[in-house]
Amino acid sequence: MEKQPCLDIDAAKTLAPLNVMGQAHLEELLMNSSVMPLFAGQTLFRQGDVDHQYLYLLYGELEIKYPDGTTRILEGSQSRLPIAPQQPRNCTVKALGDCSVLHIDSNRLNKLLSWSQIADYMAVEMAYDPNRDEDAAWIDTVLHSNLFYKVPPTNIGCLLSRMKPMVVDAGEVILRQGEIGDGCYFIKEGEAKVTRAEAPNQPSELLAIIDHGRCFGEDALIQETVRNATVTMLNAGVLMFMDKKDFVELLKEPGVPGLNGAELMGVVSQGATLIDVRTQDEYEAGCLEGALNFPLHLLRSKQRMLEKDIHYVIYCDSGRRSQAAVYLLREQGYNVTWLSGGMQELSAALLKTWFKVGGDEQSTAMAHSFL
Amino acid sequence: MHDVDQPLCNIPWHRLERCVAQTPCDPVSLDWLEKAGVQAWVHRADELLPEVAGNKLYKLFGNLWLAKAEKTGVVSLGGAWSNHLHALAQACSVLNIPVAALVRQWGSGENADKTATLLDCEKAGMDLRSISRGEYRELRHMSAGDVFGCYGFSENNVFVPEGGSSLAGLLGCYHWGKGLAGEVISKQLEDVWVACGTGATLAGLMCGLSAELKARGFPKDQLPKVVGVAALKTLRDGESFLQRDIQGQIEKLQRFLPTLKTLPFVDWQLVSDGYDRGFGQASPELLEFMQETEGQLRFQLEPVYTAKVLFALSHSVAQNKHSGKRILVVHTGGLQGRRGWPELQMADQVMPGLTKAGQATSGQNVTLGCSANKSSIFTELYSDEYVDVDNGEWT
Numbered sequence: 001m002e003k004q005p006c007l008d009i010d011a012a013k014t015l016a017p018l019n020v021m022g023q024a025h026l027e028e029l030l031m032n033s034s035v036m037p038l039f040a041g042q043t044l045f046r047q048g049d050v051d052h053q054y055l056y057l058l059y060g061e062l063e064i065k066y067p068d069g070t071t072r073i074l075e076g077s078q079s080r081l082p083i084a085p086q087q088p089r090n091c092t093v094k095a096l097g098d099c100s101v102l103h104i105d106s107n108r109l110n111k112l113l114s115w116s117q118i119a120d121y122m123a124v125e126m127a128y129d130p131n132r133d134e135d136a137a138w139i140d141t142v143l144h145s146n147l148f149y150k151v152p153p154t155n156i157g158c159l160l161s162r163m164k165p166m167v168v169d170a171g172e173v174i175l176r177q178g179e180i181g182d183g184c185y186f187i188k189e190g191e192a193k194v195t196r197a198e199a200p201n202q203p204s205e206l207l208a209i210i211d212h213g214r215c216f217g218e219d220a221l222i223q224e225t226v227r228n229a230t231v232t233m234l235n236a237g238v239l240m241f242m243d244k245k246d247f248v249e250l251l252k253e254p255g256v257p258g259l260n261g262a263e264l265m266g267v268v269s270q271g272a273t274l275i276d277v278r279t280q281d282e283y284e285a286g287c288l289e290g291a292l293n294f295p296l297h298l299l300r301s302k303q304r305m306l307e308k309d310i311h312y313v314i315y316c317d318s319g320r321r322s323q324a325a326v327y328l329l330r331e332q333g334y335n336v337t338w339l340s341g342g343m344q345e346l347s348a349a350l351l352k353t354w355f356k357v358g359g360d361e362q363s364t365a366m367a368h369s370f371l
Numbered sequence: 372m373h374d375v376d377q378p379l380c381n382i383p384w385h386r387l388e389r390c391v392a393q394t395p396c397d398p399v400s401l402d403w404l405e406k407a408g409v410q411a412w413v414h415r416a417d418e419l420l421p422e423v424a425g426n427k428l429y430k431l432f433g434n435l436w437l438a439k440a441e442k443t444g445v446v447s448l449g450g451a452w453s454n455h456l457h458a459l460a461q462a463c464s465v466l467n468i469p470v471a472a473l474v475r476q477w478g479s480g481e482n483a484d485k486t487a488t489l490l491d492c493e494k495a496g497m498d499l500r501s502i503s504r505g506e507y508r509e510l511r512h513m514s515a516g517d518v519f520g521c522y523g524f525s526e527n528n529v530f531v532p533e534g535g536s537s538l539a540g541l542l543g544c545y546h547w548g549k550g551l552a553g554e555v556i557s558k559q560l561e562d563v564w565v566a567c568g569t570g571a572t573l574a575g576l577m578c579g580l581s582a583e584l585k586a587r588g589f590p591k592d593q594l595p596k597v598v599g600v601a602a603l604k605t606l607r608d609g610e611s612f613l614q615r616d617i618q619g620q621i622e623k624l625q626r627f628l629p630t631l632k633t634l635p636f637v638d639w640q641l642v643s644d645g646y647d648r649g650f651g652q653a654s655p656e657l658l659e660f661m662q663e664t665e666g667q668l669r670f671q672l673e674p675v676y677t678a679k680v681l682f683a684l685s686h687s688v689a690q691n692k693h694s695g696k697r698i699l700v701v702h703t704g705g706l707q708g709r710r711g712w713p714e715l716q717m718a719d720q721v722m723p724g725l726t727k728a729g730q731a732t733s734g735q736n737v738t739l740g741c742s743a744n745k746s747s748i749f750t751e752l753y754s755d756e757y758v759d760v761d762n763g764e765w766t
Binding site: 004006007008011035036037039040041042043058059098100 | 381382433434437440441515529530537538539542626627628629630632633
C-alpha cells in the first residue's frame with residue numbers, strides 16, 4: 001500500500017516542535033502518523049492512561065478535566081502544542097464538538113526530531129571546519145536518508161565514524177549484479193555508472209550515472225538480498241563504505257546512564273546548571289526552574305557559551321533529545337549528564353516545586369498538563 | 372493507571388467493513404435490464420440485519436458505540452414512520468441503552484401517534500415524546516445542549532440528529548464505502564447507484580470507495596461512478612440544495628480526514644427519478660413500477676428510497692445510456708416504512724413467501740428478532756473485545 005503523509009506539511013509546520021523539523025524528517029514522521037476524527041462526546045484519553053502518543057488538536061473544541069475538578073477548553077484554531085502530554089495522562093480529555101486530532105507515536109517523533117536536529121547540528125559543525133568541505137555532501141545524504149531513521153540518534157556520531165573511506169580507480173567494479181550484498185556505499189568523490197542486464201548473457205543497460213553525495217547498495221543493509229545492478233567507477237574517487245555488521249550493531253540503543261528526578265535535585269543543589277534542549281516554543285510554555293534554553297538544533301552555534309568546568313544537566317521531554325545532546329557535548333569535552341526519561345517521567349510532587357509556567361494563555365494550558 | 376495500546380477514541384470502525392463483506396449481493400434479472408444488456412446486482416443491506424437495516428447499521432454505529440462505552444443514554448428525533456427511529460429503538464433494546472425520541476406529531480384523535488413504526492419503538496422500550504410540527508421544525512436547528520435543556524434530558528446523553536446524519540453517521544457510511552470497494556473490484560463495477568435523503572450516505576460511500584480503491588492500487592481510469600438518486604424534491608429557488616449538501620458533507624469528511632483531500636475521487640452525480648415530489652411521497656407511476664418490479668425480484672423494495680433508484684435507473688437505461696454496463700444498486704433498507712402505504716399492504720398479502728419487513732422484537736428480548744446467525748453479526752459488531760482493533764485505520 002502506497003503511503004502518504006497524513007497531513008499537509010505546511011499545516012504540520014504550525015505545530016511545536018514539528019515546526020523545527022527538516023522537510024525530509026517531518027515527511028517521514030507524517031507518513032507514519034494519522035489524523036483521526038473524534039465526534040462530539042467522544043473521550044480522547046482518560047486520566048491515568050499511558051498511550052505513548054503526542055496528540056495535536058487540529059480542529060474543533062476539547063474539554064480538559066483535571067482531577068481537582070477544574071476544567072479548561074482547548075480550541076483547535078489556537079492550539080500549537082501537544083494536548084496535555086504528561087504520561088500517565090494527568091487529566092481526561094473529551095470532545096465538545098466534532099474534532100480532528102493528529103496522533104503521533106511519541107518515540108517516533110522524538111527519534112526523528114533528534115535526527116533532524118542533529119542533522120542541523122552537524123551542518124553547522126561542517127561549516128565551522130573548512131577541511132571538511134568535501135565531506136558535506138555525503139554526510140548530508142547520510143543524515144537525510146531514511147535508511148538510518150531506525151538508528152538511535154545518539155549513535156549518529158558512531159555511524160559516521162564507522163564509515164570506512166575507500167580509494168577507488170576508474171573502471172573499478174564496486175559491486176556486481178547477482179552478488180550477495182554486504183554493505184552500502186556513499187560517494188565522496190568521483191562518478192560511477194549503474195548498469196543492469198536482463199539475463200546473465202544479455203548486454204547490460206545503463207540505468208544511471210551517479211556522483212558525489214549519492215548512496216548505492218543500501219538494500220543490503222535492510223534485507224538479505226543479491227545486488228540488482230552493477231556499479232562501476234567512471235573515474236578515480238573516494239567512497240565511504242558502511243559494513244552491514246556495523247550497521248546492525250548501530251541499531252542497538254546505547255546505554256548512557258542518566259539521572260532520575262531525585263538525583264537531579266541533588267546535583268543541582270550542588271551547583272550543576274540545567275539546560276533545556278527542547279525548542280524555544282516548548283521552553284517558553286514552561287520549563288524547569290532556572291534552566292537555560294539551548295535547543296538541540298542550535299546547540300552547535302550556542303555551545304561557545306558553555307564552560308568546561310561547569311557540570312551541566314541536560315533535559316528534554318522524553319530524554320531522547322537530551323541523550324543525543326550529551327553525546328555531542330561529551331565529544332567536545334564538556335561535563336554533561338542527562339535526565340533519564342525526561343520531564344514526562346518526573347513525579348508530580350517534583351514538578352509542582354520545580355516547574356515554571358510560561359506567560360501566555362496557550363502556555364498555561366500546556367503547562368497545566370505538567371502539574 | 373492502565374496502559375492503553377489503543378487510545379480510547381478508537382472506535383472499531385473496520386468491523387463495519389466486515390459487515391459489508393457479509394452482506395448478500397444478489398444478481399437481478401429484470402426484463403428491461405436484460406434487454407439493454409445491463410448486468411446488475413443489488414447490495415442487500417436490507418437483508419443483513421432486517422431490524423437495524425440498510426444505512427442505519429452504519430449511521431448508528433459510532434454513536435451507539437459511544438453511548439455503550441460511556442454507559443449513557445441516547446436522545447434522538449424523527450417522524451412517525453422514521454426508519455431511523457425504528458432501527459435506533461431495536462438496536463438500543465439489544466444493547467441495553469436507554470433511548471428517548473422526540474417525534475413529530477402524527478394524525479389526530481384516537482389514532483394520533485399510533486403508527487406501526489412508533490408502536491414497534493414503544494415495544495422496544497423507546498421513550499417517545501410527541502412534539503408539535505412547529506416545535507419540531509425549531510428542534511432541527513437546535514444544538515444538542517439546547518435540546519437536552521429544553522426537554523429535560525441529562526447532559527450526559529448522546530444526541531443523534533435526525534436520520535443519524537452527524538459526523539459519526541458520516542464516518543459509518545465512509546466505512547461502508549470502504550467495504551464496498553471489494554464488490555467494485557470483484558464484480559468490475561462501473562456504476563454504483565444509491566438513494567439520497569440527506570446526502571450523508573452518498574458522501575460517505577463515495578469517500579470510502581475513493582480511499583479504499585486508492586489504497587488497493589486500483590487504476591485511476593477504471594474508477595466507478597457513484598450515482599445518487601434524490602429521494603425528495605431537490606430544487607429550491609432554482610438551485611439543487613441536495614447537490615450542495617452532498618458537497619458540504621464531502622468537505623466535512625475531508626476536514627476530519629485530511630488524506631481525502633489528495634485522493635483521485637470517484638465521480639459522482641445526482642439524478643432525479645423524473646417525478647420530483649416531497650420527501651416520503653410517491654407518484655402512482657412509481658408505486659406501479661415498484662410492484663411490477665417486485666414481481667420479478669426475490670425481495671422487497673420500498674417507495675421512498677430504493678424503488679426510486681430502480682425507477683430512475685430504468686429511465687436512464689431506456690435512454691440507452693448503459694448498454695453492456697455492470698451496475699450495483701445499493702438497497703438502503705427501510706422496509707418497515709412500507710406499512711405507511713395502504714396500497715402496499717395489499718400487495719404484501721398477495722405475495723406470500725417474501726421476507727416480512729420490520730416485525731419488531733419485544734423490549735425484554737436481548738437478541739434481535741432475526742435468526743441467531745444474524746443477531747450474532749450485531750453482537751460481534753458491538754463486542755467489547757478490543758483485540759481486533761486495527762491501528763492503521765485512518766492511514
